[in-house]
Amino acid sequence: MKETNFVVEVEGVSFAYRQQTVLEDIHMRIPAGSFLGLCGPNGSGKSTLIKLLLGLNRPVDGQVKLFGTSVKSFKNWSKIGFVSQKANSFNSGFPATVFEVVSMGLYGKVGLFRFLTKKHKEKVKEAIKQVDMQDFMYANIGELSGGQQQRVFIARALVSDPELLILDEPTVGVDAKSVSNFYTMLRDLNTNKGITLILVTHDIGAMTDYVTDVACLNKCLHFHGNKSDFEENQEEMLSAMYGHDVSMIEHNHDHHHHDHHHDHDHVRGEVR
Numbered sequence: 258m259k260e261t262n263f264v265v266e267v268e269g270v271s272f273a274y275r276q277q278t279v280l281e282d283i284h285m286r287i288p289a290g291s292f293l294g295l296c297g298p299n300g301s302g303k304s305t306l307i308k309l310l311l312g313l314n315r316p317v318d319g320q321v322k323l324f325g326t327s328v329k330s331f332k333n334w335s336k337i338g339f340v341s342q343k344a345n346s347f348n349s350g351f352p353a354t355v356f357e358v359v360s361m362g363l364y365g366k367v368g369l370f371r372f373l374t375k376k377h378k379e380k381v382k383e384a385i386k387q388v389d390m391q392d393f394m395y396a397n398i399g400e401l402s403g404g405q406q407q408r409v410f411i412a413r414a415l416v417s418d419p420e421l422l423i424l425d426e427p428t429v430g431v432d433a434k435s436v437s438n439f440y441t442m443l444r445d446l447n448t449n450k451g452i453t454l455i456l457v458t459h460d461i462g463a464m465t466d467y468v469t470d471v472a473c474l475n476k477c478l479h480f481h482g483n484k485s486d487f488e489e490n491q492e493e494m495l496s497a498m499y500g501h502d503v504s505m506i507e508h509n510h511d512h513h514h515h516d517h518h519h520d521h522d523h524v525r526g527e528v529r
């Protein structure tokens with residue numbers, strides 16, 4: 258029998274800022290090749306958990322392993338790409354092209370201010386194509402929309418061939434119409450390139466059509482499993498987690514109908 262490879266193993270992890278416990282006894286194993294949507298309300302500890310995975314926070318209890326190695330001694334950071342919502346902050350005057358920004362993803366490998374070889378340049382172009390931004394290769398980053406900028410940051414993370422890509426609220430500031438294209442691109446990276454993805458979001462509805470697995474966090478891990486198990490149990494889970502605040506989980510579940518009355522029938526996890 259083939260053993261499952263886990264990219265991330267979280268074993269009994271707790272974390273507190275001073276006296277405030279933010280994460281409590283989290284157990285979680287993320288198999289290679291999965292696309293995990295990590296959701297939870299504001300302040301539920303999502304970003305804190307990501308910082309633990311990246312070794313930026315030390316757990317109070319328990320341990321984190323990356324590719325089978327404790328994060329404390331993990332060195333192979335080029336296997337991991339990270340894109341945060343704050344990446345998306347270039348103003349229109351910023352004097353760098355898409356090509357240059359994506360090249361920065363290689364500096365860990367080639368050293369800052371070294372010349373890029375032809376091979377490196379090919380890699381940069383390939384990463385830009387993967388996020389479907391080839392038409393903007395030499396455009397200034399500051400002139401692009403929020404969603405386009407986020408694609409460029411993903412390309413910058415992809416250029417060093419990561420096996421795991423972590424995205425913390427990448428669609429903040431991306432207009433609604435671009436969000437589904439953005440998620441489709443992520444799904445393609447997962448299925449075609451086999452990159453394991455962790456997508457942090459407080460918007461459950463928008464991502465469930467794209468991910469393979471879902472984790473729901475609110476200090477404790479309320480659920481972690483594949484998407485179909487999640488969909489069977491989601492009403493209970495969401496009302497336990499979000500109470501009566503369903504505004505953030507509205508979602509047009511139906512792909513074939515676009516009239517508003519119909520959409521409204523498909524609000525998920527509705528609690529009245």
Ligand SMILES: Nc1ncnc2c1ncn2[C@@H]1O[C@H](COP(=O)(O)OP(=O)(O)OP(=O)(O)O)[C@@H](O)[C@H]1O
Binds near residue numbers: 274304306
């Ligand atoms: N550096 C810090 N010092 C003290 N408290 C913090 C710090 N960072 C986060 N917190 C607190 O820890 C809790 C969890 O925050 P965290 O940012 O992990 O949640 P989140 O789920 O990512 O939230 P959001 O969706 O709003 O980004 C919150 O109550 C927050 O106020």
